[in-house]
Amino acid sequence: MSQDNDKLLIDVGSTYFKVSTPDSIEQHFRDFNKDILDDLQHRCGSTIDRFNKDDVHICSSANGGLSTLIIGTTKSFSLKYATNIAFNSGINIIDTILYQNIEEYSLPSDLIDVVIIVGGIDSCAGIFSDSLYNYLGQLKYSNVVFVGSEQDAPVIKENIENVVVLPNIIDNKLHIVEDSLKDYLTNLYQQDIEGKEDIKHLYDITANQIYSTPYIVNKTLPLIDASFSVVNPFILLDIGGATTDIHYSKDLVDDNLVTENEYDRLVFKKLGVYKSKQSLIFAAQNNEFVYELLMHLKVTENIFTEQSEKATKVLMQLAIFLVLCKISHYRKAYINLKLLAINSIVLTGGITKVLTTEEIEDIVSFFYKKILTSDHKPVVVLDTNYDIWTLGAKGKE
Helix, strand or coil: CCCCCCCEEEEECCCEEEEECCCCEEEEECCCCCCHHHHHHHHHHHHHCCCCHHHEEEEECCCCCCEEEEEECCCCCHHHHHHHHHHHCCCEEEEEEEHHHHHHCCCCCCCEEEEEECCCCCCCCCCCCHHHHHHHHHCCEEEEEECCCCCCHHHHHHHCCCCEECCCCECCCCCECCHHHHHHHHHHHHHHHHHCHHHHHHHHCCCCCCEEHHHHHHHHHHHHHHHCCCCCCEEEEEECCCCEEEEEEHHHCCCCCCCCCCEEEEEECCCCCCCCHHHHHHHHHCCCCHHHHHHHCCCCHHHHHCCCHHHHHHHHHHHHHHHHHHCCCCCCCCCCCCHHHCCEEEEECHHHHCCCHHHHHHHHHHHHHHCCCCCCCCEEEECCCCHHHHHHHHHCC
C-alpha cells in the first residue's frame, strides 16, 4: 500500500484522463463506450490498487461543469463580483442579467444548474419585485442562491421556493466577500458529480472530495514559476475538448477586485475542439480576420469539414487566436487583459498533444501583429506532461 507522503492524482477530462503517481504521469484518450471507472480500471487498475482510498485525489471536468445564470443590479459591483466568484469556483456562466432590464431578456432553453441573485449592500431594502419572480417562474433551473442585501432576504425566501440564502457578497464598503458563495458553488459541483452515474462511481476508489479541474488549476498558478520557465505576468490557456479556460495574473486588469486570489479565471464554454467543435467553427467563420489567418496557414475553409490530423491542428490554432481576440480590446468580453504586458503564455490541456511550440508561436505572432499591430512576442511555454494540474492537486488536501 502507499506510503504516507504518496498520492495518486487522477484528472478526468472530457476527452483524456491523466493518472499521476510520485514517479510518473500517464495520459489516456478516453473510451466513450465504457463507464469512466471501468475505463480507468482497465488501463490503470494495477496502479490504482497500490493506493489507499485516502491517498487518491480526483478532479474532473467530464460533467461539463455547472451552468450558471447570474441576476444582479449593477454591472460594476453585483454582476462583476458574482461572475468573478463563479469563474474561480470552476463554474461555467451561460449569461448575466441586469435586473433592471430583466423583462427584455430571453429565457435560456436549457436547464440551468444554478441561478445566482445578487444586489445591494445590507443597508438597502426593497430592491427586487415581481419582475424577478415572474422571470424565475418561467425559467428551468435546479438550484437558486441569494447573496444580496440581508434586508431583502426574508422577502426573497417568501417568494422563491427552495432558495438558499447566504451572506451578502458585497460589504458596506463595496468590497467583495467571496468565501460563502465560493464554498456553496464548490460543494454544488460536488453534488452534481455525485448525481452523474459514471462519475459518482469514482468514489469507489477515493475517500476525498472530487473537485472541478479548473478550480484545481487556479490553485496551481502561484506555484508555476517554481517549476516552469515562466515570467510574470502571464496567462494560462487550458484548451481541451469541450471548453477553453483562461487563468490570468490580476495585474493584467485595470479594475482589480480585492480578493484573496492572485489569479482569476475566465471560461469560454463553446471554444473546445471536440465536443464544441461546431460552435468553434461558427465563431471562426464570424471573425473577420480568420480568412486571412487560414491563408497564412496555407489552408482554405474546406478544412472545417475535413476529418484529419491537419484539421484538428488548424482548429486548435483557431481556438488560440479566437480566445486572444476575446480578451483583447478587439472584442469587449467580461474582461480585457493588458496583452502587451504579458511576458509568458502557458498552454495546458489537450492542445499540448496536438500542436508544437512553433505552431503556437506562429498564431501568437499573427495575433499580435494583426490585432494589436505589435511585434511583442510573449514566450510560449507548453505543459506537455500536464504537470501544472499535479502541482495544484498535490497541494489540495
